[in-house]
Amino acid sequence: MAYVATRGGERAIEQSERLYREDLGRIDKTRVDAIAKSMPYLLDRVMGEASLYAPELAALALAQSGGDLYEAVLLLRAYRTTQPRLAIAEPVRQKDLFTVRRISAAFKDIPGGQILGPTLDYSHRLLNIDVLNGADFVPEPVEQAAEPAPATQPSLADWQKAQGLIADFQSEPVPLEEIPDVTREPLLFPASRAHKLQSLARADTGGTLALGYSTMRGYGNVHPTVNELRLAEAPVRIRHPRGTIFSAGRVRISQAEIISKAKGLQLGFSATFGWNEVKVIAAASLDLASTQEKPHPASNEEFVLYHTEPVEASGFCIHFKLPHYVTFQSSLDAIRKVKTDKPANKAAVPQADAARQAELEKAMS
Amino acid sequence: MKLDQLTKPWAAFSYGFLDESAKREMRRRILKAIAIPGYQVPYASREVPIARGWGTGGLQVTLTLLKPASVVKVIDQGADDSVNASSIRKFLRRVSSAKETLDTLKADIIQSRHRIPEEKLREDQILVLQVPNPEPLRPVQPDMSEARVMHGDADYGQLWLTLYEQLVRSGRIMQGSSYPSMVNGRHVMTPSPIPRWDVPKMHMAANLTILSAGREKRIHAVPPYTRVEPLVFDDVPYRVEDHADKTCYRSGAMGFFMNELPQDDGSSSFEISDSQYGVKHIQRREGEAVTLGETYYREGRLER
Amino acid sequence: MTHALLLPTAEDTRSNATFDALMWALARPGVIQPLPDACLLLLAESLLDRECTFFSSDDGLGRQIAATGAYPAMLDEAEYVFTSLADGRNVAALSTLLAGNLLYPDASATIFSPAMIDGAGGTRLRLSGPGVNGSIDLVIGDVDRSFWSLRAEAIRYPLGWDVYLLDCDRLVGIPRSTFIEVL
Numbered sequence: 032m033a034y035v036a037t038r039g040g041e042r043a044i045e046q047s048e049r050l051y052r053e054d055l056g057r058i059d060k061t062r063v064d065a066i067a068k069s070m071p072y073l074l075d076r077v078m079g080e081a082s083l084y085a086p087e088l089a090a091l092a093l094a095q096s097g098g099d100l101y102e103a104v105l106l107l108r109a110y111r112t113t114q115p116r117l118a119i120a121e122p123v124r125q126k127d128l129f130t131v132r133r134i135s136a137a138f139k140d141i142p143g144g145q146i147l148g149p150t151l152d153y154s155h156r157l158l159n160i161d162v163l164n165g166a167d168f169v170p171e172p173v174e175q176a177a178e179p180a181p182a183t184q185p186s187l188a189d190w191q192k193a194q195g196l197i198a199d200f201q202s203e204p205v206p207l208e209e210i211p212d213v214t215r216e217p218l219l220f221p222a223s224r225a226h227k228l229q230s231l232a233r234a235d236t237g238g239t240l241a242l243g244y245s246t247m248r249g250y251g252n253v254h255p256t257v258n259e260l261r262l263a264e265a266p267v268r269i270r271h272p273r274g275t276i277f278s279a280g281r282v283r284i285s286q287a288e289i290i291s292k293a294k295g296l297q298l299g300f301s302a303t304f305g306w307n308e309v310k311v312i313a314a315a316s317l318d319l320a321s322t323q324e325k326p327h328p329a330s331n332e333e334f335v336l337y338h339t340e341p342v343e344a345s346g347f348c349i350h351f352k353l354p355h356y357v358t359f360q361s362s363l364d365a366i367r368k369v370k371t372d373k374p375a376n377k378a379a380v381p382q383a384d385a386a387r388q389a390e391l392e393k394a395m396s
Numbered sequence: 397m398k399l400d401q402l403t404k405p406w407a408a409f410s411y412g413f414l415d416e417s418a419k420r421e422m423r424r425r426i427l428k429a430i431a432i433p434g435y436q437v438p439y440a441s442r443e444v445p446i447a448r449g450w451g452t453g454g455l456q457v458t459l460t461l462l463k464p465a466s467v468v469k470v471i472d473q474g475a476d477d478s479v480n481a482s483s484i485r486k487f488l489r490r491v492s493s494a495k496e497t498l499d500t501l502k503a504d505i506i507q508s509r510h511r512i513p514e515e516k517l518r519e520d521q522i523l524v525l526q527v528p529n530p531e532p533l534r535p536v537q538p539d540m541s542e543a544r545v546m547h548g549d550a551d552y553g554q555l556w557l558t559l560y561e562q563l564v565r566s567g568r569i570m571q572g573s574s575y576p577s578m579v580n581g582r583h584v585m586t587p588s589p590i591p592r593w594d595v596p597k598m599h600m601a602a603n604l605t606i607l608s609a610g611r612e613k614r615i616h617a618v619p620p621y622t623r624v625e626p627l628v629f630d631d632v633p634y635r636v637e638d639h640a641d642k643t644c645y646r647s648g649a650m651g652f653f654m655n656e657l658p659q660d661d662g663s664s665s666f667e668i669s670d671s672q673y674g675v676k677h678i679q680r681r682e683g684e685a686v687t688l689g690e691t692y693y694r695e696g697r698l699e700r
Numbered sequence: 701m702t703h704a705l706l707l708p709t710a711e712d713t714r715s716n717a718t719f720d721a722l723m724w725a726l727a728r729p730g731v732i733q734p735l736p737d738a739c740l741l742l743l744a745e746s747l748l749d750r751e752c753t754f755f756s757s758d759d760g761l762g763r764q765i766a767a768t769g770a771y772p773a774m775l776d777e778a779e780y781v782f783t784s785l786a787d788g789r790n791v792a793a794l795s796t797l798l799a800g801n802l803l804y805p806d807a808s809a810t811i812f813s814p815a816m817i818d819g820a821g822g823t824r825l826r827l828s829g830p831g832v833n834g835s836i837d838l839v840i841g842d843v844d845r846s847f848w849s850l851r852a853e854a855i856r857y858p859l860g861w862d863v864y865l866l867d868c869d870r871l872v873g874i875p876r877s878t879f880i881e882v883l
Contacts, residue, residue, distance in 0.1 A: 109444055
């Protein structure tokens with residue numbers, strides 16, 4: 032009897048990968064550029080979850096994965112691992128953000144004004160079927176405002192703090208190099224404020240929404256209101272080794288403050304790369320909910336941060352496709368032994384009933 | 397200082413894929429894990445080009461250890477030709493130029509999911525085990541912070557209690573794989589989802605074992621010649637899977653951990669789980685010159 | 701990614717070889733491991749960067765270590781301590797070293813010190829515990845005898861700290877899990 036050469040596995044995985052890639056076809060720069068141009072919000076979502084701001088790489092990741100978001104995020108995260116850290120950017124304050132959209136649900140009007148900016152919030156969600164029949168959709172031109180909105184906007188929370196409505200925590204200045212970085216240190220609990228906000232910033236949009244939505248529906252005792260929602264471009268300013276600070280460019284960011292009226296006024300906060308409103312509203316609600324005393328299990332900090340990590344959650348989910356026959360064999364052996372030993376066990380332990388046995392076997396499977 | 401002093405010349409990828417700072421972190425954590433056998437050291441756990449849950453923890457350890465002269469073996473469920481083992485082996489070769497082997501005796505580093513080879517590992521060998529869940533207390537305490545307090549206090553009462561309840565209910569301990577084990581008399585660890593058959597191989601083993609959970613970001617280790625004792629009651633002996641009298645239908649090897657293969661007629665046949673050890677049996681039968689190493693079990697019984 | 705195999709730079713080779721020695725030294729307490737070079741700085745280069753703190757009793761070495769990006773710290777806050785154990789006064793100061801806490805026993809110090817290993821004269825030690833097959837005897841010179849009693853006092857396993865001794869290009873590790881009998 033001959034044995035099967037162990038190279039069989041390698042051939043199989045190579046061919047299955049080819050099948051997938053053949054379906055996607057040739058990937059060229061034109062395709063990558065088209066993705067980048069036509070799907071900025073998708074790029075934003077992927078860059079946020081990848082915690083890597085690189086629109087061109089994000090478009091490439093989407094092209095390579097055929098639009099599978101978890102694959103695209105993993106591609107970017109794995110690339111990120113290989114990149115050295117050259118510098119740490121200067122902190123960005125809200126008032127320095129080049130703001131394109133900033134709204135508050137807490138007040139009718141706010142200092143600086145409600146700036147709607149680009150949004151589909153009030154659009155009618157109708158498919159433009161005509162496009163499929165050859166009639167292009169040409170967006171109507173935007174009419175210039177009489178006065179352009181200012182490039183930057185004050186922080187609403189600053190006004191509330193000045194009014195004594197919300198607590199003004201004095202923040203200690205932290206040297207840049209001492210800012211904790213959750214991608215280079217383990218996440219431990221209770222999590223530092225920095226680790227928590229960083230984890231939420233790169234959390235899975237869908238997972239964050241699911242848990243955030245559960246707190247909004249009432250699993251938890253916060254009653255969220257959007258204090259401020261902002262879409263902006265943040266300047267990335269870096270200190271040159273010679274000491275001068277220079278701009279290395281801008282990144283699109285979104286941020287949300289959620290305010291609770293349950294016990295005085297308390298703020299929850301979230302910010303992320305890219306324009307992704309659902310995520311920051313949900314994440315800021317979770318931030319707020321998780322800081323309450325005895326939070327609901329679904330908004331407990333450890334529960335939230337572990338289960339909204341997109342690469343870990345998706346990876347573990349699909350890992351169940353891997354063979355588990357050794358562990359299965361091991362459990363099978365224990366279950367069979369119980370069956371063969373059963374008469375003896377019954378005599379020894381009269382209270383061991385059939386229901387419990389079934390439960391146990393189910394648990395072992 | 398100039399900007400270019402902070403980095404080195406551009407290269408598409410670093411040797412061993414991980415960049416130097418990631419490797420240095422792995423090194424620091426591995427040393428702590430060795431210094432405190434069985435204690436779970438938290439680490440940052442970088443993303444690598446395979447999905448979480450597919451061996452990213454083991455991979456980061458192996459990538460840290462590899463040199464071009466290293467000889468590496470990768471197994472999954474005991475088999476070298478499993479698709480995921482093949483994929484990991486291919487990646488390791490690409491980023492480290494290390495040599496590959498299927499033969500346990502020829503390997504410097506063995507990365508494995510769910511098995512320890514049947515041939516005895518030596519003092520110069522490193523076993524890297526992939527770990528899905530590093531926390532033996534998870535069934536009694538899913539909150540990791542609480543579980544950490546219990547480890548700190550060596551408070552394993554609840555774990556003992558569940559084992560006792562299983563005994564009372566079923567007449568035996570129902571734990572299949574991942575049997576919780578006491579390391580160096582202080583920390584209870586999971587030996588990873590290896591079968592009970594493999595746990596005694598760790599006790600006072602000559603080799604170094606590093607267990608790494610990438611998704612859960614924890615690493616623990618068992619240095620050579622370290623006590624690893626499955627949690628058992630004095631009067632109820634530890635029982636390995638009942639494979640002592642099973643014979644591999646392909647290689648004829650007997651008394652090793654087997655894969656059960658259901659047959660059309662309702663019966664089962666068995667095939668040795670350590671695939672390359674089985675292959676070596678076949679090669680010897682066919683007259684090839686192969687070396688079969690000393691094994692932990694002989695005729696189905698543990699050698700001590 | 702390209703399909704060509706990646707090869708290490710000279711720096712990669714050196715730091716990998718150094719880590720090999722560090723790892724096996726701790727995994728096999730008392731067994732001498734060869735280093736690629738006779739140099740304390742080598743050890744720092746393979747382990748330290750801006751995520752670590754260190755203390756060096758030698759200012760010159762301290763400056764070199766700081767070039768890795770690691771932050772100088774006081775002795776009682778340093779994760780990596782480079783010192784000489786030859787002087788009893790230096791040894792007494794080590795009673796304040798980080799020894800971790802029950803939740804995180806790994807939040808503890810590691811000492812690196814020159815020593816004479818199995819040379820002419822010194823303290824005869826018998827090591828046992830994890831990594832040691834039975835027991836192993838070792839003669840350590842240039843380490844003040846008081847160090848061994850201080851170590852025994854400081855270690856409340858799993859709390860404690862780990863030690864590396866360096867004799868030219870020969871390295872010995874003594875983790876906190878090792879039991880030492882002074883003969």
